Amino acid sequence: MSMILFACVVRVRDGLPLSASTDFHLNQDFLECRKRLKALSLILAQYPDRGTATGRGFSIHFHSSGDIACMGICTNNCPTVMAFCFLEELQWKFSASYDFTSISLATRPYAFLEFDNIIQKVKYHFNYTSCSQMKNSLEKIQEELKFHPPVLLKLEDIEVMNGMINGYTEVHIGSAPIYRMQPVTPLGILSLVLNIMCGALNLIRGVHLAEYSFQEDHEGIGNVIAFLLSFLACIFQCYLYLFHGSSRKMKAFVLFFSICLCNIYLYGLRNIWQILFHIGVASLSSYQILTRQLMERQPDFGV
Numbered sequence: 187m188s189m190i191l192f193a194c195v196v197r198v199r200d201g202l203p204l205s206a207s208t209d210f211h212l213n214q215d216f217l218e219c220r221k222r223l224k225a226l227s228l229i230l231a232q233y234p235d236r237g238t239a240t241g242r243g244f245s246i247h248f249h250s251s252g253d254i255a256c257m258g259i260c261t262n263n264c265p266t267v268m269a270f271c272f273l274e275e276l277q278w279k280f281s282a283s284y285d286f287t288s289i290s291l292a293t294r295p296y297a298f299l300e301f302d303n304i305i306q307k308v309k310y311h312f313n314y315t316s317c318s319q320m321k322n323s324l325e326k327i328q329e330e331l332k333f334h335p336p337v338l339l340k341l342e343d344i345e346v347m348n349g350m351i352n353g354y355t356e357v358h359i360g361s362a363p364i365y366r367m368q369p370v371t372p373l374g375i376l377s378l379v380l381n382i383m384c385g386a387l388n389l390i391r392g393v394h395l396a397e398y399s400f401q402e403d404h405e406g407i408g409n410v411i412a413f414l415l416s417f418l419a420c421i422f423q424c425y426l427y428l429f430h431g432s433s434r435k436m437k438a439f440v441l442f443f444s445i446c447l448c449n450i451y452l453y454g455l456r457n458i459w460q461i462l463f464h465i466g467v468a469s470l471s472s473y474q475i476l477t478r479q480l481m482e483r484q485p486d487f488g489v
Contacts, residue, residue: 254289276304
């Protein structure tokens with residue numbers, strides 16, 4: 187009977203699954219254990235490089251090195267030293283197959299799903315090879331575990347730490363969750379370029395006018411403020427387009443009306459065509475902000 191049932195490779199900093207074995211076990215306790223593994227993968231950065239969580243007849247073992255971690259689910263009768271020997275072998279093969287850059291740039295789950303073939307081969311080797319044939323490897327890991335024992339967890343503790351309710355995990359690490367926006371469109375890039383250009387024009391005019399106003403015409407301070415407010419509004423429009431935030435719609439309208447009011451106030455220093463150009467760019471940017479949505483959640487294939 188197999189003692190190593192499931193294995194996966196995840197990115198440590200955010201828990202993104204990079205590859206996993208395609209195993210099908212219908213045991214309810216095993217399925218529950220996989221949920222706990224997923225929850226644990228999101229907080230691996232909080233733990234040392236080796237750890238074990240036990241409960242429900244199964245054990246979760248993890249071994250992290252650099253930005254990747256190998257995790258596995260084993261039966262409770264699987265020797266700990268054998269589990270960590272398996273994970274170290276897996277980690278070595280994954281590191282030899284993919285470089286740091288490709289791992290860091292991965293954005294979608296299971297970007298290296300083809301590594302499943304290697305996981306299956308290594309898993310089969312450890313499940314069906316006698317311990318005597320792996321004596322040297324096991325002795326090496328045994329010595330390492332003696333001096334650096336793995337941190338011990340309970341599966342129930344993982345549930346509490348991650349706020350898991352009915353199989354859903356909500357994890358708070360440091361601050362707000364990270365949202366992924368839809369890809370930037372060509373029209374969005376155009377709006378960014380025009381917005382940056384308008385912001386630069388506002389800043390240049392504002393700085394030059396400020397030098398003159400502070401020296402000779404103190405009544406022009408209002409125009410300086412209008413130019414600088416327009417500059418800030420353009421920069422914040424770029425930020426709103428690129429990054430997700432709360433109350434995006436309200437902020438987009440506030441910024442748009444601010445730019446409109448500032449340009450209307452500057453009538454005389456700008457002609458009607460210049461004002462219409464700035465308002466048009468602000469309108470395009472606002473439209474891009476309102477139409478760029480969050481990406482739909484990626485399927486996790488049960489891991």
